[in-house]
Amino acid sequence: MAIFDKLIGRWSPEAALKRAQSLSERGEAARAFALYARAARTGLPEAEFRVGRLYLEGSGVPRSRTEGMRWLERAASHGLVEAQSLLATLFMHGFVSAQNSALEPGVAQPAAALFANNERTEPNYENALKWARMAAEAGSSDAQALLGYVLTAGPPTIRDPDAAQVWYERAAAAGSPQGTLGYALSLARAAGDASQATEIVALIRRAADAGLPLALRVLGLMTERGVGMPADMAAAAELYRAAAEKGDVVGQAKWGLALLEGTGVEANPAQGESWLRRAALAGDREAAALIGDLYAKGGELPPNYAEAAMWFRRAAEAGHRTSARALGMLHLTGAGVGRDSAEAAAWFRRAAEAGDPSAKTDLANLLLQGFGQDDDSARTREWFEQAAASGDLIGAFNYGVCLAEGVGVDRDDRKAAEWMRRAADGVVNAQYWYGRMLLEGRGIEADPGQGFAWIERAAAVGMPEAEVALAELKLQGRGGLRDHPGALELFTRAAGRGHIGAMFSTGAMHGGGHEVPTNRPEAQKWFRAAAERGHAQAQMMLGRYLARGLVEPSNPEQARVWFERALAQGVAEVRADLAGLPTPKVPAHVAQAVGH
Secondary structure, three states: OHHHHHHHHHHOHHHHHHHHHHHHHOOOHHHHHHHHHHHHOOOOHHHHHHHHHHHHHOOOOOOOHHHHHHHHHHHHHOOOHHHHHHHHHHHHOOEOOOOOOOOOOOOOOOHHHHOOOOOEOOOOHHHHHHHHHHHHHOOOHHHHHHHHHHHHHOOOOOOOHHHHHHHHHHHHHOOOHHHHHHHHHHHHHHOOOHHHHHHHHHHHHHHHHOOOHHHHHHHHHHHHHOOOOOOOHHHHHHHHHHHHHOOOHHHHHHHHHHHHHOOOOOOOHHHHHHHHHHHHHOOOHHHHHHHHHHHHHOOOOOOOHHHHHHHHHHHHHOOOHHHHHHHHHHHHHOOOOOOOHHHHHHHHHHHHHOOOHHHHHHHHHHHHOOOOOOOHHHHHHHHHHHHHHOOOHHHHHHHHHHHHHOOOOOOOHHHHHHHHHHHHOOOHHHHHHHHHHHHHOOOOOOOHHHHHHHHHHHHHOOOHHHHHHHHHHHHHOOOOOOOHHHHHHHHHHHHHOOOHHHHHHHHHHHOOOOOOOOOHHHHHHHHHHHHHOOOHHHHHHHHHHHHHOOOOOOOHHHHHHHHHHHHHOOOOOHHHHHHOOOOOOOOHHHHHHHHO
16 A cells, blocks of 8 residues: 555645545544655645644654644745645744744754754744735635734734724624624724624624633623623623633633622532632632632631742732732741741832832831842832822822831931821821821921820821820820820720730729729739730739739749740849749659759
8 A cells, every 4th residue: 555655646746635635534644644745745735734734733743843834834835825824823822933944845854853943932923914914815714813813912013903803804704703703802992982882792792602712701791790781690600601611711710709709600619719720720810819818818717828828929920919919928927938028028029010009018118127129218219209299198108208217218307297297188107107206396396286186186097006106195194185094095995906015004004003993903914915915014014913913812933934034025123023932842753853
């Protein structure tokens, strides 16, 4: 049979092509390739196309994109529309051209040459445009749709939305699902009102009915939002499911979210997370961020910050700015990752550069603590200065902090006070800062009354630092009337919000010596709360309450523990307290062992 194949190849290229097609259908790929190659060397376009395809597929011959592209280009240059259309598609997918290859048909080459330039690169819009236009003008509806896409998504030098719409319309009229979707999206971009909504929906539905994954997803979005039709989340979820099952990554993320939240479909968190994982692993950053949130927040199980950090990192590296900030917060607190302020600053910087305003503030706070890179200070100050100049009150506050603390600019208390005053009209933190500046006469003439008033405004909306500052002013009678009961109320309120200093102050006021009833059990409770959180003075006071039995029977052993903790933090006065404690009793078995 091999001799018969050779005779056919020598006798007629067309006969060789026909024989090769028959062999290919019977699964005899190697014999088919030999005949295709003989026919292709005579310049037969169909055979050249087949040889190119077989090289790309690795069927009957070692796979080689370089050789495959070269043979396809020969067929396309000889006018074969199918080759032109396929070439355009391959160039859009970033396969390297073999146009300058030194390989010649039938010439043996080292094996390594077969794999030269086989790596995928960036899309080649110029070559895609060239071959798509040839095939489109010859009547290929697929090429017409592809040409529309190149003219829509290509670089500015070749972009032409009007021409793209014409080619999409031709492809749609010829029944191309891709052309139909492209035409619908082109109309949607150009429409100034909802007058074409019905036509656009009909076109997208036609493409979706043809099973185009992107069309299914886009129709799902329109159905969810009620664009050109009544909103219907159940129908939208079904469209997302269909798109997801066909491999549309965003559709997988949308379907996973619907299952997770039970929106338009019965909730199934396990399946929802599975679809979100699939989308995230395929590169969808929103899906990765959602999974990170799931693990960070926890649910039936406790939060898993290590797992959250992994998914936040995946999303952040793909450009998801809120995930970058979340990852920075994990590094700042040491939750699930190593505690590392420098690493936290790096992620805050990335999120801030992507436009996350909260990350800019986070980075500024780290700079105040001495972390970050040398140029972070100037960059952060520039962000806040620009925001402040545009009228953003939070930006004005942050710029005021930069001026007050010398972050990225020479310290200027006068300007800091000016910006704090502007921000104080709407930013609670600025009200507190401006109040403190008025009390201290920092950058502005001292005015205790006005300082009291601004801090009172911040305290009224629950800022713990402002509540503590206002309580201290009420204790001293500075800027307003002396009011110890009011001070205790403020300290207690701030203590309930977790302010450790307020916990100590609440204990101190209940302990006596102030114009409120003494309540030692309450005092010991708050001293303990602050002591357990590391407050050195509270540790000393708790030790004294325990040593003297002011609330419950004396407990010298526990008192010693708290005195030693306070001493380790530098509270030297507890040495006298420790000296006054009875000598610890040595257990009998220890005494016997020592004596022995």
